[in-house]
Amino acid sequence: MTMDTKNGSTRTTGRGIGLAAVRGLALALVSLPGAVLCFCLSLVSIALIPIGVGIVTTPYVLTGVRAFANSRRVLAAEWGGVRIPPAYRPLPKDANPWARTFGMLRDPATWRDLRWLPVDMTAGFVTALLPAVLLLYPLEGFALAIGLWRVFPDGYWYGFVPVTGQASAFGAAALGLVLLFLAHFLTPRLLGVHFRLTRAVLGSDQGELAERVRVLTETRRDAVDTSAAELRRIERDLHDGAQARLVAVGMDLGTIEALLDKDPARAKELIAQARKSSVEALTELRELVRGIHPPVLAERGLGDAVRALALRLPVATEVSVDLPGRAEAPVESAAYFAVSEVLTNAVKHSGADRIWVDLHRADGMLRATVTDNGKGGAVIGAGSGLAGVERRLGTFDGVLAVSSPAGGPTMVTMEIPCA
Numbered sequence: 001m002t003m004d005t006k007n008g009s010t011r012t013t014g015r016g017i018g019l020a021a022v023r024g025l026a027l028a029l030v031s032l033p034g035a036v037l038c039f040c041l042s043l044v045s046i047a048l049i050p051i052g053v054g055i056v057t058t059p060y061v062l063t064g065v066r067a068f069a070n071s072r073r074v075l076a077a078e079w080g081g082v083r084i085p086p087a088y089r090p091l092p093k094d095a096n097p098w099a100r101t102f103g104m105l106r107d108p109a110t111w112r113d114l115r116w117l118p119v120d121m122t123a124g125f126v127t128a129l130l131p132a133v134l135l136l137y138p139l140e141g142f143a144l145a146i147g148l149w150r151v152f153p154d155g156y157w158y159g160f161v162p163v164t165g166q167a168s169a170f171g172a173a174a175l176g177l178v179l180l181f182l183a184h185f186l187t188p189r190l191l192g193v194h195f196r197l198t199r200a201v202l203g204s205d206q207g208e209l210a211e212r213v214r215v216l217t218e219t220r221r222d223a224v225d226t227s228a229a230e231l232r233r234i235e236r237d238l239h240d241g242a243q244a245r246l247v248a249v250g251m252d253l254g255t256i257e258a259l260l261d262k263d264p265a266r267a268k269e270l271i272a273q274a275r276k277s278s279v280e281a282l283t284e285l286r287e288l289v290r291g292i293h294p295p296v297l298a299e300r301g302l303g304d305a306v307r308a309l310a311l312r313l314p315v316a317t318e319v320s321v322d323l324p325g326r327a328e329a330p331v332e333s334a335a336y337f338a339v340s341e342v343l344t345n346a347v348k349h350s351g352a353d354r355i356w357v358d359l360h361r362a363d364g365m366l367r368a369t370v371t372d373n374g375k376g377g378a379v380i381g382a383g384s385g386l387a388g389v390e391r392r393l394g395t396f397d398g399v400l401a402v403s404s405p406a407g408g409p410t411m412v413t414m415e416i417p418c419a
Contacts, residue, residue: 017135020188023079024131027194031072031128035121038065042114049101059100062110069113072120072198080195084203116201127194134190245281249274302332303359306339315347315355315372322360327418334396335359335368335416338389342370342412345386350374350410366418369411376408389414 038061045061048054066088076082089107091100104110252274259267297305303321310317326332339357346355352374359368380386380402390400398416 017188020191021132021135024128024191024194027075027128028125028132031120032125034068035117035124038068039114039117039121042117046105055097055101059097059104062104062113065110065113065117069116069202073202076195076198080192082192082195082199084199112202116198119197119201123197124194127190127197130190131188245277249277249281252277297332297336298329301326302335305332305336306357306359309336309340309343310355310357313343313347313355315352317343317355317357319357320359323366324361327361327366327416331366331396331416331418334392334398335366335414338392338398338400338414339368339370341389341392342386342414345378346370346372346374346410350376350378350408352408352410361418364417366416368414371409371411373409376404376406376410378402378404378410378412386412 041061042065045054045057049058066086070086073084073086076084086109088109089103091103095103252270256267256270256274259270296308301323303319303323306321307319310319327335339359343355343357346352350372352372354373356371357368358371359366361367378386380390380400386400386402392398393400393414393416396416398414401413402410404410404412
């Protein structure tokens, strides 16, 4: 029973070595010409984009590259147990050639595929071919020992053994035995190395993905906290401001109704007071609405909204705007309130007498820069207004940079990804 089990295990291992060698040889024969063809076609097609030809050909070429890479992903899972999930960004079905070309070129997975092709035609080819070499090369040593060495009258090198006679031919056979022994242990592992190398280049960066998940979790929590705080502020302002004034107006109107016939003069005074309270309540409601989403921002866009904001400041403020078109409403709102908070900080704490605001779009980013000639010393820290601005921008993957040496000037730059 033990002997049979052992023999069965040996036969299974032998089949596994032979299968790994055959699979590695097949991979080597396919990977080298396939990778070279895909790489060359990709380079030529991308190089032809400036003259227009590449706009038409690149989507087809990159689709072929993806198919070639996906076939390797399938083989990695089936032959090596190595999973390499694809991470391609979806493309609209009705996209035109221009949108398809640049949509694929903006996809990081496309560039991982293109980086993988040179690796596959070099290191990938070697690691795929080695299992077959380790299994087949010993056969040559055995053939030399049998008498093949006589075909080479001037001698023959087998590995590091110079074969010049029967004795050295037996040395070649001994080396072949050593290689066959190593093949028993290394052949399946070398095929696994090939697929792990493929995963290292083709697979997405899990560390980067984990960091991205962490950042999104934090920004989502900050967004929820900010929204909750904003709701509490609105409720407080309504309760303590407009609501109280409207309640007072209602009470005055009740008193006026009772005094209208008995004391017209007093009723007239209360009417004037009620009118004043209603005007103040309306003003507070308008200020509250402006704090939620300024009407000028919705109607005329970010540039005019910031200009209107600058006109209300007690410090001379210049606004420069270069924004072709409008961004999405959430992005505009985030940028507006971020600029508003920075301007408020500058007015309160910098001691500046001039402020400059620059709004423009570049490289897919909405960039806002606020500069003042104040005393400097602004930092991003817990409890500061700039920390709140940073959290607000983080919800949109935006960033905040502050340059504020002692003595000034202070420059605050905000960037938000913007389509």
